[in-house]
Amino acid sequence: MRIADIKASLHGFSIEIPLLEGRVQGYGREEQKHFVFCRVETDEGHVGYGLTGHFLARSVIVALEEHVLPCVKGMDVRDLEKIHQCVWQKLNPRAMTGTISMALSCLDIALWDIIGKTQGRSIAALLGNAREKVPAYVTFGFPQYDVDMLKEAAKLHVANGFRALKSVVAVDPGGWREDARRVKAIRDAVGPDIDLMIDANYLFNPVEAKYLCREIEGCRITWFEEPLMQNDARALADLRRATRIPLAAGQMEGHRWRLREFIDHQALDILQPNVTYCGGYTEARKAAHLAQIYNMPIANGGGWPLFNMHLMAGMMNGWIVEWHLGMVAVGETLFTDAPKPEDGFITIPDRPGLGLTLDEDAFRATRIRVD
Numbered sequence: 514m515r516i517a518d519i520k521a522s523l524h525g526f527s528i529e530i531p532l533l534e535g536r537v538q539g540y541g542r543e544e545q546k547h548f549v550f551c552r553v554e555t556d557e558g559h560v561g562y563g564l565t566g567h568f569l570a571r572s573v574i575v576a577l578e579e580h581v582l583p584c585v586k587g588m589d590v591r592d593l594e595k596i597h598q599c600v601w602q603k604l605n606p607r608a609m610t611g612t613i614s615m616a617l618s619c620l621d622i623a624l625w626d627i628i629g630k631t632q633g634r635s636i637a638a639l640l641g642n643a644r645e646k647v648p649a650y651v652t653f654g655f656p657q658y659d660v661d662m663l664k665e666a667a668k669l670h671v672a673n674g675f676r677a678l679k680s681v682v683a684v685d686p687g688g689w690r691e692d693a694r695r696v697k698a699i700r701d702a703v704g705p706d707i708d709l710m711i712d713a714n715y716l717f718n719p720v721e722a723k724y725l726c727r728e729i730e731g732c733r734i735t736w737f738e739e740p741l742m743q744n745d746a747r748a749l750a751d752l753r754r755a756t757r758i759p760l761a762a763g764q765m766e767g768h769r770w771r772l773r774e775f776i777d778h779q780a781l782d783i784l785q786p787n788v789t790y791c792g793g794y795t796e797a798r799k800a801a802h803l804a805q806i807y808n809m810p811i812a813n814g815g816g817w818p819l820f821n822m823h824l825m826a827g828m829m830n831g832w833i834v835e836w837h838l839g840m841v842a843v844g845e846t847l848f849t850d851a852p853k854p855e856d857g858f859i860t861i862p863d864r865p866g867l868g869l870t871l872d873e874d875a876f877r878a879t880r881i882r883v884d
Contacts, residue, residue, distance in 0.1 A: 516585050644826050650833055650836060812833050818859065819867070820849055
């Protein structure tokens with residue numbers, strides 16, 4: 514069962530944000546409308562699917578088809594360590610993140626999909642089968658909302674069964690003070706029993722982050738995700754000492770050594786490896802085991818719940834999946850049987866591999882030509 518071919522393609526999608534009229538591309542961030550999909554084929558006719566996000570999408574496609582494929586072609590799908598070793602040694606000996614990490618993620622996810630299909634087990638089961646369903650939180654608090662709409666949207670998602678919500682911060686022209694007002698409004702709207710996370714997407718400097726933390730500590734925030742520029746581990750450790758709000762990060766980090774840096778600095782409370790960026794399930798499992806050594810939970814940040822739910826369900830310290838509306842739209846468009854949360858939980862499909870069936874018509878309809 515050897516790798517015969519890797520076919521990568523660029524796809525685009527649009528999403529509709531609840532309570533806003535019309536359709537908005539990628540939450541107003543133009544680059545988020547693209548993602549990379551790959552199809553790995555074996556010499557025995559088995560097919561697996563992988564996916565990664567929008568960053569440098571065309572470069573990822575070139576990396577997969579022109580560099581990764583020649584490196585791994587003919588290798589046994591099941592030899593995951595050998596495959597990763599080959600890619601690291603030939604294409605990334607200095608452990609750079611970015612394009613090569615995303616390409617490797619795409620490949621690795623597809624390989625686990627194939628292995629699961631041939632063994633008749635889900636990827637969650639292959640990873641350890643710690644649980645059959647995982648809690649989900651919805652990322653809903655987009656900057657397009659004013660405060661009144663933000664409160665209405667929060668109540669809407671709670672009414673739909675979610676017990677955990679995440680809102681974006683660090684993007685309002687009003688700065689951290691306006692962020693504080695928005696966070697307090699959400700807490701007032703949903704009451705004390707709903708988990709509330711915030712995400713700065715690397716955009717605060719350490720002083721601004723401390724100001725915001727000081728202002729909202731009474732809001733019982735479940736975690737503050739990626740608060741600081743460059744995910745500076747030293748500065749994150751300083752912030753963690755200065756606040757009672759738990760800190761989370763790691764979704765876009767491309768390998769275990771970068772994730773280890775957070776632990777070495779005691780910079781985080783929650784580690785967030787994302788299989789679509791960190792090197793797939795093979796690398797994410799190592800990050801999860803690293804976190805286990807230090808009694809740390811892992812949680813999903815960076816979206817793509819249909820892929821990361823297997824990691825959260827499979828690993829002993831897996832926690833909660835991000836139901837990011839943009840990535841959810843992709844899953845519902847591309848796959849005919851994508852699971853949805855019920856009462857705030859996603860049940861892992863009792864189907865082999867990813868448990869997803871590709872809609873070939875949607876695949877063709879969303880494909881973007883790359884010249």
